[in-house]
Amino acid sequence: MKTVMSKRVKVFVVTLLLSGCASFGVSKYAQMYGLAKPVNRVVAQTKPDEVDYWRDIKPILDNRCVVCHACYDAPCQLKLTAIEGIERGASHDSVYHLSRPFPAEPSRLFIDAQSVEQWRNKNFFPVLNEHEQTVMANVNAGVMYQTLSLKQKNPLPATTQLPDSFTLGTARKNHCPKIEDFEKYADNNPLWGMPYGLPAIAPSENKLLMAWLAQGATYTARTEISKNIERKVLKWERFFNQTSLKTQLMSRYLYEHLFLASLYFEDDADSNAQFFNVVRSRTPPGEAIDIIATRRPYDAPGVEKFYYRLMPVLETPVLKTHMPYALSYSRMEKWKAWFLKEQYSVDKLPSYLPEEAGNPFLTFAAIPSKSRYRFLLDEAKFTIGNFIKGPVCRGQVAVNVIRDHFWVVFVDPDVSEIKGYDSFLAENYQDFKMPNTEGNVYLPMTTWGKYADKQLAYLEKRDQFLSEIAPELVKRDMKLIWDGDGQNPNAGLTIYRHFDNASVENGLLGGQPKTAWLIGYGLLERIYYLLAAGYDVYGNVGHQFISRVYMDFLRMEGETNFLYFLPQEARIKEREDWYQGAEARAHRYLRFPSLEELNTSVIPYQTTDPKAELLRQIEARVKPAIDSGSTLLVTNVDSGPLVGLKEWRGEAIAILPEFSIVEVKSSGGSEYYSILKNSGHKNVSSMFNEEANLSPSENSLSVLKGIAGSYPNAFYRVDVDVLDKFSLQLSRVRSELDYKILKDQFGVRRTSKGFWAYSDRLHANYKARAPIDAAILDFNRLENR
Known part of the structure; x- marks a missing residue:
């Protein structure tokens, strides 16, 4: 029973x-x-009475949604830069995790999974309806539909500032409701519809989006690239996949330094240019790409035979990751000259063992260092941009290793060509060992001590080598600095840090900085492999911590290279000023052993301010090359009402946001300017408690023509007739009330009715002026003031 x-x-x-x-x-x-189950949303064609994704929907998403939902820091990993990102959906896991004890599984769109079903197995949940495909189900069971509807039902309140119920900034906790949780989410947060913290989109745009979602978010297959582009792709893939050992080594070097690039063909350089990423594939040219997904570009491919392929970029370009790099006949000829025509032999290919592959001085020892250096210098802004726009530089702890404003120049590749230098690098490769060869670090402080010892050992050996082999290099004069061969605007760069992000521009901008770096091949390559090729954004906290700390050594090396141009007394004075209150270990590394005494400046200084003199001479040295870049995107402002802001110094500047964009409106159209706040620091050698190292009296502003950053904090719109009034009023801001009055009169806030019109004008102007370099800005850091 x-x-x-x-x-x-x-x-x-x-x-x-x-x-x-x-x-x-x-x-x-x-x-x-x-x-629920994954849905095939591809249709043969869009019916006359239906909404077309490519024609009607993608432009709306690009201009209203991608400004927040792109790249690694897209809220809930919901990337709206491609239809595949929408289909993939969202995740409760955050890519940026400052206390992750164990590495996370990568979740790169188009790389780590190739189907919706695979993404569901990686815990991504849908924002589109995946139940039966009816209008009712598409409306009621779609998170994306419901978030847009919530916004329409509950528009932003008619106030200048958002209420405290909104949590803003990249450090905010993201709420990622599944459809099953959406009612509770909406009840608790009625104002949190999409776009979050911004005005509702126009009724006409919303109507199109709602209709598309109701019809099942269908779309037609992408238009295939043209036959003309296909021929160019095949030509370059053949170049990358030559079979001799020498060409294979060259291609590996190129791949490891171009894997983040947005490649395009120079003769197609217009607003419709097709961008590509170079990837490793199991399949040869002519066949569909079968991408080999590895954490780092130098990780073992896992197959005996693979091919370098050009994979079309299918996402909308966003400025925080967009790094255009032209492929042209002249570029191919340069690469042939540097990598193939140089007299050297390759007896065997290097391994992919983790402890070896991450060290370029070992892996590429056969290639002359001058060839490698020439490659990096040819597009130095791109090379440095990999550190800036690569995955490492997101968040304050990642970029507080650098100052807010400094110049970068480079050692001349001809002067630095020393007999025996390549052998020196190869023989001492162990001293170049960096965190990127360790994987995920679990004892960061112990590891730091190990790398500190290796850095000192390298400097000791380098000093001895130079003093014996090339004593002329320790006599510092302007001939040591690369002049861009008179025509390359990459000869001088300016780097700006905007608190938790950074940017790099061609030219020496913003007036004389407090510090400058001189970078040679060894230093440039190490920074690249530390912060770009070797940095794992999905790594654990130890890996992230030690990567940041190791960068301290490299920054100090670049700064000290610059200091060596100064007389001994001025050198000591500047060093003490740059590192006020720094820990003793920082001063230990700044006083590099033997070269401190050996390096002598042979520059005949004429004034009592040799640093200012030196910076002027550097400007004169690189100016012809920089001026040859007639298409520079960002330039100094040397006339007009905004010029006076450059003279503003002091504590009151702290009230201003990091990066403001000013639209100056006239009868002839609009011009756009960037106002950057440069916070003074006693030193930048401490990873935490940055506020204790601030030096408010040294705060300054840079005023530039053009867009000098990816993450604006504030927008202004000023008629040219009252530009002098705006400039004067801004310079008199001394309190939050003063700033509020300024914003009331000239600001375009998150809550402004004209917000989206401003955004559209800004992006349209940017695209028209720079069709290849321009991309969508990120609005996640817009202030609420």
């Missing part, structure tokens, strides 16, 4: 679980619309 009853109970329970009227653990949406 007991057995019979037990069986009856089991049958009853199973019936309940499977029934649609009283199921246990099955959502009401599954009961109403069936179980």
Whole structure:
């Protein structure tokens, strides 16, 4: 009897679980619309009465949604830069995690999974309806539809500032509701519809989006690239996949330094240019790409034979990651000259063992260092941009290793060509060992001590080598600095830090900085492999910590290279000023052993301010090359009402945001300017408690023509007739009330009715002026003031 009853109970329970009227653990949406499963949304064609994704929807998403939902820091990893990102959906996991004890699984769109089903297995959940495909289900069971509807029902309140219920900034906790949780989310946060913390989109745009979502978010297949572009792709893939050992080594070097690039063909350089990423594939040119997904570009491919392929970029370009790099006939000829025509031999290819592959001085020892250096210098802004726009530089702890404003120049590749230098690098490769060869670090402080010792050992050996082999290099004069061969605007760069992000521009901008760096091949390559090729954004906290700390050594090396141009007394004075209150270990590394005494400046200084003199001479040295770059995107402002802001110094500047964009409106159209706040620091050698190292009296502003950053904090719109009034009023800001009055008169706030019109003008102007370099800005850091 007991057995019979037990069986009856089991049958009853199973019936309940499977029934649609009283199921246990099955959502009401599954009961109403069936179980969820990935949907094939591709259709042969869009019907006349339907909304077309490419024509009607993508422009809206690009201009209204991508400004927040792009790259690694897209809220809930919901990337709206491509239809595949929308289909992939969202995740409760954050890519940026400052206390992650163990590495996370990578979740790179188009790389780490190739289908919606695979993403579901990686815990991404849908924002589109995946139940039965009816209009009712698409509306009621779609998170994206519901968030847009929530905004329309609850627009922003008619106030200048958002209420405290909004959490803003990249450090905010993201709420990522599944459709089953959306009612509770909406009840608790009625104002949190999309776009979050910004005005609702126009009714006409919203109507199109809603209609598209209701019809099932369908789309036609992408238009294939043209035959002309296909021919160019095949030509370059053949170049990358030559079979000799020498060409294979060259291609590996190129791949490891171009994997973040947005490659394009120079003769297609217009607003419709097709961008590509170079990837490793299991399949040869002519076949569909079967991408090899590895954490780092130098990780073992896992197959005996692979191919370098050009994979079309399918996402909308966003400025925080967009790094255009032209492929042209002249570029190919340069690469042939540097890597193939140089007299050297390759007896065998280097390994992919982790402890070796991450050290370029070992892996590429056969290639002359001058060739490698020439490659990096040719597009130095791009090379430095990999540190800036690569995955490492997001968040204050990542970029507080650098100052807010400094110049970068480079050692001349001809002067630095020393007999035996390549052998020196190869023989001492162990001293170049960096965190990128360690994987994920679990004892960061112990590891720091190990790398500190290696850095000192390298400097000791380098000093001895130079003093014996090339004593002329320790006599510092202007000939040591690369002049860009008179025509390359990459000869001088300016780097700005905007608190938790950074930017790099061609030219020496913003007036004389407090510090400058001189970078040679060894230093440039190490920074690249530390912060770009070797940095794992999915790594654990130890890996992230030690990467940041190791960068201290490299920054100090670049700064000290600059200091060596100064007389001994001025050198000591500047060093003490740059590192006020720094820990003793920082001063230990700044006073590099033997070269401190050996390096002598042979520059005949004429004034009592040799640093200012030196910076002027550097400007004169690189000016012809920089001026040859007639298409520079960002330039100094040397006339007009805004010029006076450059003279403003002091504590009051702290009230201003990091990066403001000013639209100056006239009858001839609009011009755009960037106002950058440069916070003074006693030193930047401490990873934490940055406020204690601030030096408010040294705060300054840079005023530039053009867009000098990816993450604006404030927008202004000023008629040219009152530009002098705006400039004067801004310079007199001394309190939050002063700033509020300024914003009331000239600001375009998050809550402004004209916000989206301003955004559209800004992006349209940027695209028209720089069709290749321009991309969508990120609005996640817009202030609420």
